[in-house]
Amino acid sequence: MEEQIKQTAKRLRGLREVLDIDAADAAQTCGISTEDYLEFESGKIDIPVSILYKIAHKYGIELTVLLTGEDPHMHRYAVTRKNSGAGAERTSAYKYQALAQSFINRKGQPFIVTCEPKPDSTTVHLNTHSGQEFNFILEGRMTFFINNKEIILEEGDSVYFDSGQPHGMLALDDKQCRFLAIIL
Known part of the structure; x- marks a missing residue:
């Protein structure tokens, strides 16, 4: 890393x-x-x-x-095979797998995000960025934090939000949580 x-x-x-x-x-x-x-x-x-x-x-x-460090080059479609998206382990708490890195001029940024549990911590780093974001829980559970609110999300749940608002995630049950994140 x-x-x-x-x-x-x-x-x-x-x-x-x-x-x-x-x-x-x-x-x-x-x-x-x-x-x-x-x-x-x-x-x-x-x-x-x-x-x-x-x-x-x-x-x-x-x-x-x-x-x-790679330029996208696909114009009509891009296929990302299982477990083959460009990985980016941004922090010890989050790992990102890009799902459309080869498609040029994307309107959205889709990722599979793995949120690792932090058993000894309840501190969550809050992020902000322009646009909107959609998260769909694929596996596990997490607490989603936005604007001083805490929302428990489980497998199959989703949240769509203004990503200009401070937001963050914390995996629950001492297990990782995997979710689809699409940044628009």
Whole structure:
């Protein structure tokens, strides 16, 4: 995972340099301090997908490029076989598997997300990003946090929400929770 974080940071820094974007401007796009943004570019700490999404959206590039370094190329359809989507282990708590990384100009970003249990913690990191998001629980249970509300979601449940609102997830029952997430 450490090498993946370094490579993502390198792509993020390279994008900013190629587009001649000041670090302060990139930080403002992300809604964070310049110091925090430069920490992400350093490759020493993980970069939340919400930050990568904001950068990709603002500067008109595919999120896949920042996550994997590969350009999408399919125009009509893209097939992702079981367990073969580009993986991105963004934090120890969440693992993302991209489901449409080869389709160019996507309107949405579909992922299978695995939320690992944190038995000794009830602290949840809340994210925000532009747009809307749909989550459908495939396996397990989780508490979904949004705007100071806690909602228990079980297999077969779904939630659709304004992803500009602070939101986060916590797997329940000391088991992982897997869900389909589509970011629009």
